[in-house]
Amino acid sequence: MISFSSQIPFKEALSSLRSKGLLPTSLSSADMQKLDAEIRSRSLFSARTTNAGYLQEVKDQVDDLLQGETNEATMRLKLKESLRAISYDPVQSGVEPGTLKDLSSDPRLNLIIQMQSDTALGYGKFIRDQDPAALLAAPAQELFRAEARKEPRNWPQRWMDAGGQFYDGRMIAPKNAEIWTEISAFGQPYPPFDYGSGMWVRDILRTEAIALGIIAPDEMVEPSNIQTFNTGFQPSIAGLDPDLQQAVLASMGDMVEFIGGVLHLK
Amino acid sequence: MSVAININIRDRATPVINQLDSKLIDDAGKHTVGTSVMRQILDHLTTLDSERPNALGGRRTHFYAQAGKSTHYEITDTGAVVSIDHIGIAQRYFGGKIEREDGGPLTIPARAEAHGRRAREFNNLVMLWGRNGPYALAERESMDLRLRRSTKKIKGGGKAVYKYFAHGEERGGGIFYWLVKSVTQQPDPTVLPEMSAMEENAFSAVTNYINNILKLESRINS
Numbered sequence: 034m035i036s037f038s039s040q041i042p043f044k045e046a047l048s049s050l051r052s053k054g055l056l057p058t059s060l061s062s063a064d065m066q067k068l069d070a071e072i073r074s075r076s077l078f079s080a081r082t083t084n085a086g087y088l089q090e091v092k093d094q095v096d097d098l099l100q101g102e103t104n105e106a107t108m109r110l111k112l113k114e115s116l117r118a119i120s121y122d123p124v125q126s127g128v129e130p131g132t133l134k135d136l137s138s139d140p141r142l143n144l145i146i147q148m149q150s151d152t153a154l155g156y157g158k159f160i161r162d163q164d165p166a167a168l169l170a171a172p173a174q175e176l177f178r179a180e181a182r183k184e185p186r187n188w189p190q191r192w193m194d195a196g197g198q199f200y201d202g203r204m205i206a207p208k209n210a211e212i213w214t215e216i217s218a219f220g221q222p223y224p225p226f227d228y229g230s231g232m233w234v235r236d237i238l239r240t241e242a243i244a245l246g247i248i249a250p251d252e253m254v255e256p257s258n259i260q261t262f263n264t265g266f267q268p269s270i271a272g273l274d275p276d277l278q279q280a281v282l283a284s285m286g287d288m289v290e291f292i293g294g295v296l297h298l299k
Numbered sequence: 300m301s302v303a304i305n306i307n308i309r310d311r312a313t314p315v316i317n318q319l320d321s322k323l324i325d326d327a328g329k330h331t332v333g334t335s336v337m338r339q340i341l342d343h344l345t346t347l348d349s350e351r352p353n354a355l356g357g358r359r360t361h362f363y364a365q366a367g368k369s370t371h372y373e374i375t376d377t378g379a380v381v382s383i384d385h386i387g388i389a390q391r392y393f394g395g396k397i398e399r400e401d402g403g404p405l406t407i408p409a410r411a412e413a414h415g416r417r418a419r420e421f422n423n424l425v426m427l428w429g430r431n432g433p434y435a436l437a438e439r440e441s442m443d444l445r446l447r448r449s450t451k452k453i454k455g456g457g458k459a460v461y462k463y464f465a466h467g468e469e470r471g472g473g474i475f476y477w478l479v480k481s482v483t484q485q486p487d488p489t490v491l492p493e494m495s496a497m498e499e500n501a502f503s504a505v506t507n508y509i510n511n512i513l514k515l516e517s518r519i520n521s
Contacts, residue, residue, distance in 0.1 A: 034306075034307045034498075035304060035305070035306050035307070035494050035495075035497055035498040035501070036304070036305050036307075037302070037303065037304060037305070038303040038304060038305035038380050038382075039303060040301040040302075040303045040382050040384060041303055041371075041373050041380050041382045042382075042384070043369070043371045043382070043384055044373075046371070098386075099369070099384065100384060101301035101369070101383075101384040101385050101386045101388075102386065103386060104386045104387065105360060105365075105415065106360075106415055106416050106417045106420070107417060109416075109417070109420065110417045110419055110420055113420065139416075139420075151368065154368050154369060157371070158371065161371070164326075164330070165323060166322075166323050166324075166326035166327040166329075166330050166374075167327070167330045167334070169323065169324070169327035169330070170327040170328070170330035170331040170334055170508065171330065171331070171334045177345075179345050179348070179361075179364045179367060179368065180348060180359075180361045180364045181348075181349060181359075231361075231364075233364075233367075233368055235338050235341055235342070236334045236337070236338050238331060238334060238335060238338075238504055238507070238508070239327075239331070239508060239511060240504075240507040240508065240511050243511065250511070250514070250515060250518075251515055251518070
């Protein structure tokens, strides 16, 4: 029997977002890429965004978005208001208004909204998929284009270069195969795999995975040993947990320092 | 508002799964139900995303693709619940009247630039008033002024230089949003796969799964 029901929250996605520590930083996205992938996944940051209060607003808004309580346009408006409240001015910050470096520009806000919500959704799915029963039911997944792009990246080439195999021309691999981390610009085994890529993953059921020859009939895909967001570090509204601050410093060596809770290049 | 769908397999499939006497195998059957319907909805919404760009043009918000990404499931005692946690999806499916809680007007985009954006994101809109009150938000009218120079010979020789402003390009006046008290949307059941198709898909997936497990068990036992 099938019927409509009341909404269920995507617990794993919400949990991943809520347990992130805020990481205000003056570093560029290229500099932040040097940070260990696991630490990046545990922190909420945006390149050259030094105000923790604004990052908290981003976090709150993404939380509402994940619960289906707001939309992208309302969220963008709230973030613009939040930037106005802290007197953010792109010219005073030395960036060209309207560009990606301008925190208040539409392209920048659209990017942060999409990246933060997609990361929480991608991670939430990844964690839910680690349940042994879920892996038994759907042991593989397919990389596919969910959103059209004017200038799409060549994902089949990227997949092939990373050692991925094609099944009937489709990019499919067991859920915990290395390929998922290999194709990611962020070193994570879950989507998004690159900025604004429009790519996503869909499950391949056990019978289809066997029929395509992705797994053997008696093969079980083992759960990943990646740490979940709920273990270890504790989030902090004021900034990053001291333990995570130490982990950031350990990861980036003597390149960076924390001044007043904000990560700067030395 | 979001949409959630409950698929109960207790009557038809669960007794068979229960005979296999393993929580892992029983749960995997429910995950098969949840996954199969979740994927069916994801594929359906992805197709809609490619087929239904907004009528006004402008930047695409990928409403349907985003709804697809927000689709997830949870297993229950009797099967699975699949939920699409995306604002607006239930409104499109069920339809109904939309009004603002504070009684103010709704803003309906009238041109591409307004699509997917809130009126307050623009700082150059003015309200247009009619006999029955405000009816639209339009771009503030403005006109470029060009500084021009001209020279004129003057008596006794020499030239005088005059500077003056001339009319340039006129801008604005275009309507960005229509203002309405309410909107009544017709239900659009094509936003989701048909309920019967989802039910059939779930049972087909769980049947294949059971057959697969039974085959595996018989191979291990033989």
